[in-house]
Amino acid sequence: MAFNATLEVTDRKIARITLSGELDAAAAPGFRAEIEKSAAQQAKRLVLMMRNLEYIASAGLRVLVFAKQKMGAACDIYVVAPQEQVVESLELTGLRHSLVIMREYDAAEIENLA
Numbered sequence: 001m002a003f004n005a006t007l008e009v010t011d012r013k014i015a016r017i018t019l020s021g022e023l024d025a026a027a028a029p030g031f032r033a034e035i036e037k038s039a040a041q042q043a044k045r046l047v048l049m050m051r052n053l054e055y056i057a058s059a060g061l062r063v064l065v066f067a068k069q070k071m072g073a074a075c076d077i078y079v080v081a082p083q084e085q086v087v088e089s090l091e092l093t094g095l096r097h098s099l100v101i102m103r104e105y106d107a108a109e110i111e112n113l114a
Contacts, residue, residue: 001020001021001022001054002021002022003019003020003021003022003023003024003026003027003030003031004018004019004020004021005017005018005019005027005030005031005034006018006034007034007037007038009038009041009043010111012044012111013041013042013043013044013045014043014044014045014047014110014111015037015038015041015043015045015046015047016047016049017031017034017035017038017046017047017048017049018049018052019031019048019049019050019052019053020052020053020054021052021053021054022053022054022055022057023053023055023056023057023059023060023063024055024057024059024060025057025058025059027059027060028057028059028060028062028063031060031063032063032066035063035066035067035070035071036070038067038071039070039071043071043075044074044075045075045076045077045078045110045111046067046071046075046076046077046078047077047078047080047105047110048077048078048079048080049080049081049105050079050080050081050082050083050086051080051081051082051083053082053083053086054083054085055085055086056086056089061089061090061093061095064077064090064095064098064099065095068098068099076100077098077099077100078099078100078101078102078110079099079100079101079102080102080103080104080105081102081103081104081105082101087101
């Protein structure tokens with residue numbers, strides 16, 4: 001399945017990227033470009049909607065590391081509804097400790113920018 005990443009930024013500066021397909025080495029530059037757009041808009045939260053992401057390769061994991069660096073320490077990164085194989089990759093690499101993994105989108109937690 002072809003990879004797709006769609007970015008939307010809310011008026012509250014929450015960047016939401018919806019990912020689908022397979023995030024492999026060929027697709028990683030497209031994902032990175034969406035991260036760079038999010039950072040340029042000074043997003044306060046980065047939300048990665050992963051329900052339809054079937055696979056993440058090491059190149060995709062490197063983009064997640066890049067996202068954490070590019071967005072800065074003050075920007076929390078949420079991974080929403082990842083499939084089990086994606087969670088396994090996040091756990092095996094230790095990235096799970098740098099991200100907030102949620103089974104469903106929780107607006108109360110994510111959008112509370114107080």
